[in-house]
Amino acid sequence: MNELILKLPLIFFIISFSIFLVNYFKDSRSLVVGFELLVSLIFLGFYLTLLVFKYENIPYVVNIAIFLAIIFIILIFILMISLLIVLFTSGIKLIKREGLRLSHMLSLGLGVSYILYIIIWPIFFDLTKDSIFNSIYYALNSIIFYITFLMTMFVLTLFINLIPKKKNYNYIITLGAGLIKDEPTPLLKARIDKAIKKYNKNKNSKIIMSGGQGADEIVSEALAMKNYAIKKGVAEKDIILEDKSTNTDENIKYSYEIINDIENKNVNILVVTSYYHVLRALIIAKKQGVKCDGSGSMTKFYYALNAIIREFIGYLYIKRKTHIKFILFICFLTLFPMILQIIQK
Incomplete structure (x- = not known):
């Protein structure tokens, strides 16, 4: 050969x-x-x-x-x-x-x-x-x-994107995921636990608890997340609250604004959320010009599989203009012979 x-x-x-x-x-x-x-x-x-x-x-x-x-x-x-x-x-x-x-x-x-x-x-x-x-x-x-x-x-x-990168992160943004009264849901507790693990591995890091107060919630998600983290041994001085956001776009946007208000130098940011949500959160951050990595907490498999499909649909919506153009191009290529036949007739 x-x-x-x-x-x-x-x-x-x-x-x-x-x-x-x-x-x-x-x-x-x-x-x-x-x-x-x-x-x-x-x-x-x-x-x-x-x-x-x-x-x-x-x-x-x-x-x-x-x-x-x-x-x-x-x-x-x-x-x-x-x-x-x-x-x-x-x-x-x-x-x-x-x-x-x-x-x-x-x-x-x-x-x-x-x-x-x-x-x-x-x-x-x-x-x-x-x-x-x-x-x-x-x-x-x-x-x-x-x-x-x-x-x-x-x-x-x-x-x-779930593969850990060897970096020292200055800020760990933890995304909210609902409350039961004034307590984080099991899904949200898993995210906070993951953030605490990353916090313990990154010296001098700060955790930003990101989540506003819903219409059916008695406190903001950020405050409930903070209380839970303190019980887990995180120093209160290392916790920053972002309690205005209502979705992932706002989680990233408002948390990054807080970081910029604290210091305007380049910092390493880690976004912690459920593992199925990591990529869409990072794509949203990229769209906003926020440089960061992601880390995902585990959740029940039967729930995660459905959630991955939902996340993919969310991705398609974010990138809808690009993919609509490509689909139209595919349609043109495959329908062109039919169009020619009609014209020739």
Whole structure:
């Protein structure tokens, strides 16, 4: 085998993985980072495949490669089936425990859509075959693949941003998540506990408790969070209250304003929230020009899966202009042959 052909995928892997690492440490708050990691892994897989062909004469090399490929395919199949099962089981469990709401039906709805796409959707191809509507079918199919790809990149980028970075953080912004009377909810307690762990690891750091007072709350979330943290051993002097915000945008905005009022030099900021919410919070911060990293607290899996889908929908809304343009471009490419047919007739 030509050595250049063998080395090219390795060179592309090194280049793409280097770009990924640079962007990861520079600013990982973009789905582009997830895409860069995926591309580098594809090049690595291609390189390993070529290695097998190069050393195919060595005993058992091909057999081992075939065995590993079969295992990989089986794992992909198991993953797809497992995902379907988990979507249904977690969706049903969430509705049973948290109540029937539209926002609680996302994982169940995705599971149903998954089945409909596999079983029902191919029927439409047969119905539209050899007709002008076939282009519409391909356009819709391309949009479905695009949204699926985006969601895959969203989840991959989310987990990339959960990898801790070795920094000394000056401010730890903790995002609110509701109260029960004047006590933080279990979800919010998990966030505060995570913030306290980060606080203990970062000398001279300050925790900003961010959350206003809702219409049904007797105190602000920030104050309840502060009281809980003090009980956990955090010094009161190291806690700063931000009690005006009502959503994530305001959490970041008002907390950053407080930091700027205290000092105008460059500081390292860490945003602590539930792990499924980390990426969207960081994207919002990036949109506001706030440089920060994220850290996520754990929560119940049946709740988190539905929440990740909700977060992805939130991401699509934030980036709606970009993705609408891309979807329109996809529609143009797939519908163009149909338009030409109509014009020619």
